[in-house]
Amino acid sequence: MTTTSPHPSRTTSPPHLEVTWTDPVTGRKGYVVIDRLVRGVASGGLRMREGCTLDEVRGLAAGMTRKEALHYDPGNRYIPLGGAKGGIDCSPHDPAADAVLGRFLEAVGALLKHHWTTGEDLGLRQDTLDRVLAGLGVESSVEAVYPLLEDPAGARRRLADAFAVDVDGIPLPDLVGGLGVAESALTALDRLGIPRTSARAVVQGFGSMGGATARYLARAGVRVVALVDALGVVANPDGLDVEELLRTRDALGGIDRSRLRPGDTEADGDTWLDVECEVLVPAAVSYCVHPRDQARITARVIAEAANMPVLPEAEAALHARGVLVLPDFVANSATNAWWWWTLFGDIGADATEAERKVRDAMRRLTSDMLVRAENLGITPREAALVVVDRRLAAIEERFGGPGAHAAARREGSRP
Structure with missing residues (x-):
């Protein structure tokens, strides 16, 4: 298989x-x-x-x-x-x-x-x-x-403390993933020479990942012109009040329509790809951008906050049109990394420290990926896979193959 x-x-x-x-x-x-x-x-x-x-x-x-x-x-x-x-x-x-x-x-x-x-x-x-x-x-x-772990009890306390950190009414664990997606998208905008304050974003999904992505894009000056939840599209060409909608969303990312302002509009959920924008963030489900859809997309950057949202044929067509598709395993990797940075002790239970670590890592990963893609004339995904393969080889060289697993576990975190 x-x-x-x-x-x-x-x-x-x-x-x-x-x-x-x-x-x-x-x-x-x-x-x-x-x-x-x-x-x-x-x-x-x-x-x-x-x-x-x-x-x-x-x-x-x-x-x-x-x-x-x-x-x-x-x-x-x-x-x-x-x-x-x-x-x-x-x-x-x-x-x-x-x-x-x-x-x-x-x-x-x-x-x-x-x-x-x-x-x-x-x-x-x-x-x-x-x-x-x-x-x-x-x-x-x-x-x-x-x-x-060298100190499992201390690591568990550190992670529990981090999960208890609240940032403006939102738990830190619900923010780090979207922060990483936003930083990846912002890095791509900078690379393209598109000013953040003139960029528009559409975010499909308003749960922890999509909501935090919208939050940090808006805080960087990007106008979030449309959000999508299970009931459809909420839009405003002048920008939505992301903070208010975050404060009033339900546990599964549902937008409270009673909190919409004059000028905010509603539309069917299947129209989200038609909204003009520079940044498109699929943050809800897999396999949602098909080859038949890609011609509707006006975005210059697609940041895959969801896992596997853009089908390969659609991505190839988008790349041919000059659209940067930031692959999921790069763009949405910060949640996973933050868990382990915290548990292993690279950062503490501190929102400022977490934000700095996430921003630095995502900007570096995204910049390196885009530079390599441009220099080699390949897609961002292909460029990122080159790095993945090299780092997998380095990990295997350091820790050995399957036969070394038991010994490595007995020796804790030591190489």
């Missing part, structure tokens, strides 16, 4: 492990794919959505391998893990969702304990995951990483 991610890396190989689970009560399917192990551990979130498939989870797991590798810095305490992902074919709105989630987590408990660190993803919030795991007697969704 081979990895079927739509954008394979040069070092793509079959996944290390695939698990398909069938719920004995509802018949719902759940999946875990471990794409690659590093020191015996892989990292990647768990999503819940109606229609989730093994192919989808497989592609997401390969993407996690790339996100981890991109942030490899031999000078950091954080050493990237392998990539993994989980998915459950069940709507989070289904009355049986919590029960299905609990049975799934119980079934894959051995992976959670020893090899798979996970967290919130599409359709699943971290507090829900933590609550269900607590009911199963599991302390943490990242328990598998503890043997790699």
Whole structure:
């Protein structure tokens, strides 16, 4: 069996492990794919959505391998893990969702304990995951990483303290991912010579990732002219009041229409690609920009806040038109990196420190990617994959192959 991610890396190989689970009560399917192990551990979130498939989870797991590798810095305490992902074919709105989630987590408990660190993803919030795991007697969704830490108790306290940090009424964990997406998009605008204050943005999705992206784009002077939630498009050519809409959105990113101002308009959800803008941010679902759609897009920069939102054929056509597509495993990698920077001790439970680390890392990654793409005449994705392959090779050289995993875990975080 081979990895079927739509954008394979040069070092793509079959996944290390695939698990398909069938719920004995509802018949719902759940999946875990471990794409690659590093020191015996892989990292990647768990999503819940109606229609989730093994192919989808497989592609997401390969993407996690790339996100981890991109942030490899031999000078950091954080050493990237392998990539993994989980998915459950069940709507989070289904009355049986919590029960299905609990049975799934119980079934894959051995992976959670020893090899798979996970967290919130599409359709699943971290507090829900933590609550269900607590009911199963599991302390943490990242328990598998503890043997790699020099001071597991101190690391857990540091991460718990970071999760308790509040920034203007929004939890820090809900901001770091979107901050990274925004910084990546802003870096691309700067590269293109487009002034931030003359740029317009459209953000599809207003949950933690999309909401934070809109927030930091607006704070940089970009006019956020349209937001998209499950009910449709909210737009204003002069710019929406992002802060007010953030304060009044619901837990799943729904926009409170009663808070719209004069001049704000509503439209059908399928019109979001028609809104004129310089920055387009798909931050909701996968596979949402098809080849038939790309001609509608006026943006110069597409920042993939969601995982795998732009299909390969659409990306090729966009690239031919001079549109920069910032790939998901670069643009939306800050959430994952922030978890591990905090847990391993590269940063503390401090919003200013986190913002500085995220901005510096994302600006460097994006700039390097775009310069390499321009110099080699390739797409940003292809340029980023060159870096991924080099860093995966460096990680393997430092820690060895699969046979070295057990020894590395026994030795904690030491190389």
